[in-house]
Amino acid sequence: MTTMLGDNNFDIIIIGGGIVGLGAAYKLQKAFPTFKVLVLEKEDTLAAHQTGHNSGVIHSGIYYKPGSYKAKNCKTGRLELVEFCKEHKIAHDICGKVIVATEEWELPQLEKIYNHGIQNETEGIEKIGPDRIKEVEPYCTGIAGLWVPCTGIVHFVGVTQKMAELIQGINPLSKVLTGYEVKDIENDNNQKIVITNKGKFTGKKLVFCAGLQADRLAKKDGVEDLDMQIVGFRGDYYELTDEAKHKVKNLIYPVPNPQFPFLGVHFTRMWNGDIECGPNAVFTFKREGYGKLDFDLKDTSQALSFKGTWNLLFDNFGFAVNEYKRAFSKKLFHKQLQRLIPALQITDLKPGRAGVRAMALKPDGKMIDDFKIEYKDNSLHVLNAPSPAATAALAIGEEVRMMAQQHFNL
Numbered sequence: 019m020t021t022m023l024g025d026n027n028f029d030i031i032i033i034g035g036g037i038v039g040l041g042a043a044y045k046l047q048k049a050f051p052t053f054k055v056l057v058l059e060k061e062d063t064l065a066a067h068q069t070g071h072n073s074g075v076i077h078s079g080i081y082y083k084p085g086s087y088k089a090k091n092c093k094t095g096r097l098e099l100v101e102f103c104k105e106h107k108i109a110h111d112i113c114g115k116v117i118v119a120t121e122e123w124e125l126p127q128l129e130k131i132y133n134h135g136i137q138n139e140t141e142g143i144e145k146i147g148p149d150r151i152k153e154v155e156p157y158c159t160g161i162a163g164l165w166v167p168c169t170g171i172v173h174f175v176g177v178t179q180k181m182a183e184l185i186q187g188i189n190p191l192s193k194v195l196t197g198y199e200v201k202d203i204e205n206d207n208n209q210k211i212v213i214t215n216k217g218k219f220t221g222k223k224l225v226f227c228a229g230l231q232a233d234r235l236a237k238k239d240g241v242e243d244l245d246m247q248i249v250g251f252r253g254d255y256y257e258l259t260d261e262a263k264h265k266v267k268n269l270i271y272p273v274p275n276p277q278f279p280f281l282g283v284h285f286t287r288m289w290n291g292d293i294e295c296g297p298n299a300v301f302t303f304k305r306e307g308y309g310k311l312d313f314d315l316k317d318t319s320q321a322l323s324f325k326g327t328w329n330l331l332f333d334n335f336g337f338a339v340n341e342y343k344r345a346f347s348k349k350l351f352h353k354q355l356q357r358l359i360p361a362l363q364i365t366d367l368k369p370g371r372a373g374v375r376a377m378a379l380k381p382d383g384k385m386i387d388d389f390k391i392e393y394k395d396n397s398l399h400v401l402n403a404p405s406p407a408a409t410a411a412l413a414i415g416e417e418v419r420m421m422a423q424q425h426f427n428l
């Protein structure tokens with residue numbers, strides 16, 4: 019590849035300025051310092067969607083199916099992320115977390131998580147009993163638990179911004195542009211023309227990391243045979259009032275329902291000292307909508323005309339109804355949280371933020387559990403990067419770098 023390119027011509031264009039896009043851009047720029055790299059983000063700031071609306075937890079990797087990309091990349095990404103935060107002085111704390119069973123029927127699932135942790139070589143995990151749970155989290159009550167010391171908290175937006183800064187430091191001709199929405203892609207003589215709301219850019223190769231819009235951009239880039247669609251699942255949070263913050267020291271998680279790729283409502287100390295409780299998981303009528311009543315006609319009609327959505331809803335009707343009820347009832351949300359902290363009062367909770375997860379759904383209604391990156395005609399598409407992709411962003415970036423080297427003949 020030549021690097022003597024005009025102002026609007028780039029070696030590689032990355033679409034999407036979340037942590038995965040910046041992770042990929044950073045790894046590519048580091049590996050090829052003379053390349054002109056361009057990142058295009060449609061919002062006015064980086065990390066404006068999933069990355070900036072998540073729980074801020076550095077996941078250990080304990081939950082994921084051994085041998086999966088999630089398991090592998092969560093651990094390697096976490097280790098790299100922690101080093102990155104230390105080197106660049108980004109707020110983080112490896113404070114550890116507890117996963118707590120409150121009822122007998124949760125014990126086999128807790129055991130399964132422990133076994134996954136052992137197989138995934140999650141450092142330092144320990145089975146603990148009620149007394150040790152109290153020692154770690156004095157207000158939490160459970161019959162058994164797991165102590166996961168390598169879990170932590172971090173400012174993911176700060177990580178994303180730092181990677182953008184570093185890219186431009188490596189090659190001053192590279193750019194990270196916000197407020198540039200990619201509208202279409204055209205092919206021209208083995209190059210790709212990226213058409214945005216503010217003009218055209220030419221890229222020899224493209225990498226798509228568009229999160230909640232991943233499927234739509236893949237189609238614009240000519241990927242016709244996608245057998246998945248992105249569906250948004252909103253997660254609402256409450257926050258603990260200042261007076262109640264002492265009831266949570268760090269991170270308290272329930273035993274998750276194995277049927278769903280969500281971890282269950284949990285307590286999270288954030289990097290800024292706030293304590294959040296959530297998120298639930300409700301099907302959303304607007305992919306980038308953070309209010310409970312948000313609605314978008316295109317998003318809704320696309321979701322409802324996809325048979326995967328109906329299959330998912332029919333298969334999980336009870337769960338969906340309960341999550342909806344809880345989204346509108348503080349009392350029910352509080353009851354769920356009280357399973358972990360019985361002394362939690364409803365007045366300890368105040369409304370908090372929300373985030374929307376991009377879940378890749380197959381026509382049969384099953385969610386694609388693992389990370390998914392595909393190559394097609396000079397483009398790489400990150401089609402599924404759900405949790406723990408923020409933790410794993412540097413490892414996913416490395417995966418993109420390796421795939422780019424292989425497929426783009428760099």
Ligand SMILES: Cc1cc2nc3c(=O)[nH]c(=O)nc-3n(C[C@H](O)[C@H](O)[C@H](O)COP(=O)(O)OP(=O)(O)OC[C@H]3O[C@@H](n4cnc5c(N)ncnc54)[C@H](O)[C@@H]3O)c2cc1C
Nearest residue numbers: 034036037038060068069072073075200229373404407409
């Ligand atoms: C509620 C919630 C809690 C979570 N908690 C955790 C956690 O604690 N730990 C963890 O590791 N992970 C967590 N996750 C998952 C994690 O946040 C995501 O996996 C990760 O942020 C995905 O990053 P991304 O860059 O792929 O997506 P995003 O951050 O959504 O970025 C995609 C970007 O692409 C841009 N874009 C889209 N279309 C266009 C276009 N046409 N032109 C230009 N730009 C475009 C968007 O504006 C957006 O900024 C959570 C997610 C949610 C929603």
